[in-house]
Amino acid sequence: MHALVTGASGGLGQAFCNHLAAQGHDLVLVSRRTGQLERIAADARAKFGVDAVVLPADLSEEAARNELAAELGRRGIHVDVLVNNAGFGTIGELAMADVDRLNDEIGLNCGAVAHLSRLFLPGMLEQGSGSIINVASTAAFQPIPTMAVYAATKSFVLSFTQALWEETRSTPVRVTAICPGPTDTAFFDAAGDDKVLANRRTPDQVVASTFRALDRRQPSVTDGFVNAVQGHFAKVMPARIAVPVARLVVAPTKR
Ligand SMILES: NC(=O)c1ccc[n+]([C@@H]2O[C@H](COP(=O)([O-])OP(=O)(O)OC[C@H]3O[C@@H](n4cnc5c(N)ncnc54)[C@H](OP(=O)(O)O)[C@@H]3O)[C@@H](O)[C@H]2O)c1
16 A cells, blocks of 8 residues: 655655655655655655655656556555645746646646546545545635636645545545645745745645644645635635735735
């Protein structure tokens, strides 16, 4: 029985790997950077004595996801915990955005989450146990100008996960979405603007919130009290107020 963590090469994915390995889970680590994955896998083996398998893949591609499932099948590895964590954001006006990058963002943040859940859920149901953790974001709670596609992909993750939670409620499989706010990872670097939202939580705090929610069988949870309060207001405010406010928070100087 293995826990498959996507985006395991750093940030939240690495924190999920450490937590799961500390609980005694064997790991399957997936992302594109093989060297980073190997380093984290070696660490998990040495520190926690677990099996850790590295399978590099670009998960924005449907064929790569199918090949990942096929490879696990060939190796006789059963996925008991799936953490759909891999994702990235783009910052900037849509009119200026790179179309290929936007398609990759949608393919990874939405396509991989739905597809990998579809690939591994039947095995969990058959086995009579399993967990699916999908990493959404507080960006799911309101549209965000200059991060329009990213926020929409995270709304997809939250909506998809809550529906799946209900579909699996009467089964032993647990499903939850974690909505982190700004967290101290390479995310903003990758998005091209590391000065955005400086007040950040740690990956370990996000992981702790996730497993508390999973234990309580919550459909979703927001990490951190301040994020939860902000999220609540974003959800109840009319769009004509919430959307300009979101723009001011994310890109105060870019109008
Ligand atoms: N940090 C935040 O403030 C924050 C807030 C809310 C939600 N989130 C979400 O948290 C998740 C993890 O992000 P993070 O904060 O840990 O940022 P990160 O450090 O940039 O990690 C992103 C991970 O995704 C992987 N990845 C990117 N493109 C990929 C692809 N095409 N195929 C496979 N893996 C890919 C990266 O690995 P490789 O480069 O090796 O492929 C990396 O491991 C994301 O879904 C993000 O949207 C982050």
